[in-house]
Amino acid sequence: MLASFDTHLFWQALSSGPYWRGALTALELTAVALSTALIIGFFVALGVLSQRRWVRGFAWSYNWLFRATPTLLQLYFVWDVLPTLWHGFAGSWFTPFMAAWIALSLNEAAYLSEIIRSGLMSVDPGQELAGRALGMSHRSILRRVIMPQAIRIAIPPIGNEFITLLKLTSLASIISLHELLTASTQLTAAKFEYTEPLLAALVYYLVIVSVLMAIQARLERKFTWTSNRRGRRVAPPAMPAVSHDAR
């Protein structure tokens, strides 16, 4: 038993408004940034696979720029430098949340584009050939045939990215976004106690990630094509795991 564990303080932290709101902010930011990043990343992936040289060059440069620089630096850049460059970013709409959304989306898109690209490349070229033989348009083949199969390959690494992004939202505390980590450090400072406030934050992260993992398992079943409704356990072709928690 921990000698000085204050159960009351722990419960107080766990149920406090700032924690709830902080967790909600972190979750919201993760969700919107990941969604935006998926859209940008999809087009960047198509760009890298493009026949046109300049499109490939642009997509490659994008990935290079956002993967070669620290996320923290990108956050500072968006929050502090963008408003001085464009007055449009000096308005009241440009909140810490918006800045974090922009920075994390742009950053995450670079990582996701590589995941999406390997997903697209893993689909058997015979699938496209069959679509063309039926007279299907390029778009139609991409949407009905290639994308669903690429998504199945990409779900596990995208789940990984969601978790990484959730933890990256804590970086946004440095541009004064009140997320989960802010709530716990503020409580730490007020009570001069570390264990309970930080443990409470840890519980929040664990719960969020657990829920996410359950959603991911459901999605993977949905994208396993079988007439047996409950789904078989079929491992999709392995993709190399990328670790980049030190972004």
Add this chain to the structure above:
Amino acid sequence: MSLLRATDVSKSYGDLEVLHGVTFDIESGQVKAIIGPSGSGKSTLLRCLALLEEPDRGAVTLGDAPPGPGEVGMVFQRFNLFQNMSALDNVMCGLVEVRRLEKSEARQQARAFLDRVGLADKGAQFPDELSGGQQQRVAIARALVMRPKAMLFDEPTSALDIELVREVLDVIESLAREGMTMVVVTHEMRFAQHVASSVLMMDEGRIVEEAPPDQFFSAPKEERTQRFLSLVE
């Protein structure tokens, strides 16, 4: 009067010229079998006819215009069924995406064609759950449902276990009896002999010889054909 025609078609991949000005035509209701060693350009000719490859020179016409979407059906050696769709959805897909039919109408037609290849009860199965022979029959139904004017088969039984070859050949033979215009690249000599109205030998990107099957197999004119036949029989 030829139905499907390739006129002086050439095709290269990089420095390698796979087709050297091939002229090929087939009349409505004919079945032509193409044989030849691998790398002879058989598959490339078929892909040019299906507009899956753009010829470097020459033209492909159906009637007197280039073939439209789905007008020339193609069946592949490795089936290439859409892995993310059930057998029924595979067959429906072209009707919905290309012919823009209502789903209910497309489903009805797709069912009829699955039935036509003897797989009425397999509509809900996914490609992974079907045998190779069943997959190939679904692939044939998927091409047929588009009401093509001609069907092309690229070694349709080469990827099949030996006991599954018959069920696929039976479907192709029944199409021949119904008068479907077909080009079949095959290694099944007996099938070529029984079903084809004429047999072509290809080698090094050229058509070496074309003759009715009896003549082709019993008295081939070209030395290259004789050599090839002596090796495969």
